[in-house]
Amino acid sequence: MSLLFSQTSLGPFNLSNRLVMSPMTRNRAIGNLPNPLMAQYYAQRAGAGLIITEGTSPSPNGLGYARIPGVFSQAQVDGWRQVAEGVHAQGAKMFMQLMHCGRIAHPLNLPAGARILAPSAVAAAGEMFTDAQGMQPNAMPQAMTDADIATTIGEYAKAAKNALDAGCDGIELHGANGYLLEQFIRPISNLRTDGYGGPIEQRARFVLEVVDAAVRAVGTSRVGMRLSPFGVFNDMPLYPAMEAEYTYLAEQLSARRLAYIHLVDHSSMGAPPVPDSMKATFRSQFKGALILSGGYDFKRAESDLVAGKADLIAVGRPILANPDLKTRWETGAALNAPDMTTFYTPGPKGYTDYPTLG
Ligand SMILES: Cc1cc2nc3c(=O)[nH]c(=O)nc-3n(C[C@H](O)[C@H](O)[C@H](O)COP(=O)(O)O)c2cc1C
Numbered sequence: 001m002s003l004l005f006s007q008t009s010l011g012p013f014n015l016s017n018r019l020v021m022s023p024m025t026r027n028r029a030i031g032n033l034p035n036p037l038m039a040q041y042y043a044q045r046a047g048a049g050l051i052i053t054e055g056t057s058p059s060p061n062g063l064g065y066a067r068i069p070g071v072f073s074q075a076q077v078d079g080w081r082q083v084a085e086g087v088h089a090q091g092a093k094m095f096m097q098l099m100h101c102g103r104i105a106h107p108l109n110l111p112a113g114a115r116i117l118a119p120s121a122v123a124a125a126g127e128m129f130t131d132a133q134g135m136q137p138n139a140m141p142q143a144m145t146d147a148d149i150a151t152t153i154g155e156y157a158k159a160a161k162n163a164l165d166a167g168c169d170g171i172e173l174h175g176a177n178g179y180l181l182e183q184f185i186r187p188i189s190n191l192r193t194d195g196y197g198g199p200i201e202q203r204a205r206f207v208l209e210v211v212d213a214a215v216r217a218v219g220t221s222r223v224g225m226r227l228s229p230f231g232v233f234n235d236m237p238l239y240p241a242m243e244a245e246y247t248y249l250a251e252q253l254s255a256r257r258l259a260y261i262h263l264v265d266h267s268s269m270g271a272p273p274v275p276d277s278m279k280a281t282f283r284s285q286f287k288g289a290l291i292l293s294g295g296y297d298f299k300r301a302e303s304d305l306v307a308g309k310a311d312l313i314a315v316g317r318p319i320l321a322n323p324d325l326k327t328r329w330e331t332g333a334a335l336n337a338p339d340m341t342t343f344y345t346p347g348p349k350g351y352t353d354y355p356t357l358g
Contacts, residue, residue: 003305004298004313005330008049010289011221011259013093013169015049015312018305019326020262022293022316023052023097023172023226027344028351029069032057032111034079038069039086041352044323046090050312052172052262053083055099055179058159059152060114062180064101066131067346071096071159077166084167095170095224096163098156098214102180103141103189104234108132116141117148119184119206120191124235129344138235149196149206152180157213160223170222173210176264178234181207182227185249186236200245204252211256220257224291228264230274243278250285260289262314268295283309298329324356333357 005017028038042051057063057070070076080096087094103118108130110116118141127135144152160171175181183189184206190197196206214223229246232238253261261282267273283290292304293314301313319325321338328335342350 002302002330004301005326008311010050010093010312013050013221015093016091017049017326018312019048019050019301020291020293020312020314021045021048021051021319022314023054023099023174024316024320025054025065025068025099025344026351027065027067028346029067030346032063032068032070033075034069034083036082037348037352038079039082042083042094043086043090044352044356045319045325046087046092047324047326048092048315048319051087051092051094052314053094053096053168055097055101055174056080056159056163058098058100059155060111061117061152062100062102062155063110063114064103064105064116064128066109066129068099071098071162071166072155077162080163080166080168088167093169094167095172095222096166096168097172097174097226098159098163099174100152100156100180102183104128104138104179105141106130106136106139108136117144117152118142118180119144119189119196122189122191124178124189126235143192146194149209153206153209153213156210157217160214160217164218164222170224170259171214171218172224172226172262173207173214174226175207176226176228177231178236181210182231182236185245187239188235188237200241200248203245204249207249208252208256211253211258215256215258221259223258224260224262225253225258226262226264228266229278230272231264231266232271233266238272243275243281246278247281247285250282254286254288258288260291260312261286262291262293265292265294279309321354322356323354327357331357
């Protein structure tokens with residue numbers, strides 16, 4: 001019996017196995033609303049013990065990309081309810097990833113009246129796709145005022161409650177990959193001179209206040225956090241104090257008794273590797289569950305679990321392309337290859353039409 005496919009628990013939740021579906025933005029939420037096509041996609045993949053949804057915005061201001069879902073309106077909550085029901089009917093648990101894009105955004109992707117916010121008025125290098133005008137440079141954000149900070153923290157708390165109202169088991173705060181929370185953590189994007197900028201204790205303050213607000217809203221056992229130490233995606237370069245600063249974050253999140261930390265390692269996608277010492281620090285300093293992700297196949301998932309490096313293993317592209325990944329890994333069957341050309345396009349092609357074993 002493999003460890004990966006044996007039952008386990010995550011706080012109060014029983015999981016049918018230790019395989020987690022990684023959060024993946026798929027841009028099928030027309031009008032930023034979850035829909036029956038999305039419900040079908042997630043239900044197809046509910047052989048995983050835990051599904052983490054695609055990045056979902058807690059605010060109109062956080063909808064940086066085209067066709068990503070939100071969880072701030074009643075219609076969005078109602079849309080997510082059908083997704084959660086479908087996943088639960090297959091026996092999996094579901095956490096919603098709350099992703100506020102911050103400066104990784106373009107005004108053409110945002111609804112009327114929404115604002116592009118970040119810790120400081122520093123635009124990220126790079127471009128982003130818009131339905132109306134194709135690739136466009138990332139926008140110049142507005143530096144958040146004290147009022148913006150308070151409002152945004154409130155939006156995260158309300159979104160966490162909304163996720164539970166929609167039937168999700170919990171939420172994952174997206175503190176990785178260059179989005180709003182990481183924009184506060186990293187010195188390149190946070191040039192503030194107030195209590196939210198400067199040393200790491202202050203650059204981490206917004207993140208920890210969001211954590212505290214989410215925990216007050218739904219409880220520690222329903223809040224996890226995704227982090228990408230050594231991640232460089234979305235114009236987030238490496239810097240010397242990185243390992244020490246993320247060690248501070250691990251300690252702070254442990255003190256807050258979060259359900260889990262979910263570490264990103266995108267070295268399989270060409271990013272710098274996350275040093276083993278950094279992963280080991282999270283393992284020793286953080287008392288909750290640790291999820292590792294990035295480039296896993298069955299063999300490495302199993303061996304990292306056996307070695308005690310992680311409690312759960314999250315998988316992205318393999319489960320995107322193989323709704324029945326669990327069965328395929330269990331039986332050693334061949335895998336469908338992911339089709340990158342349909343990762344972010346609307347409609348069922350490359351989304352709900354990957355074949356399962358007959
Ligand atoms: C199409 C696609 C969309 C993604 N969207 C998100 C996202 O919304 N939130 C996030 O934290 N990571 C996102 N990621 C990163 C994945 O969660 C994961 O870390 C990455 O794919 C590496 O894991 P893998 O090697 O198992 O695919 C995305 C990856 C892909 C391929």
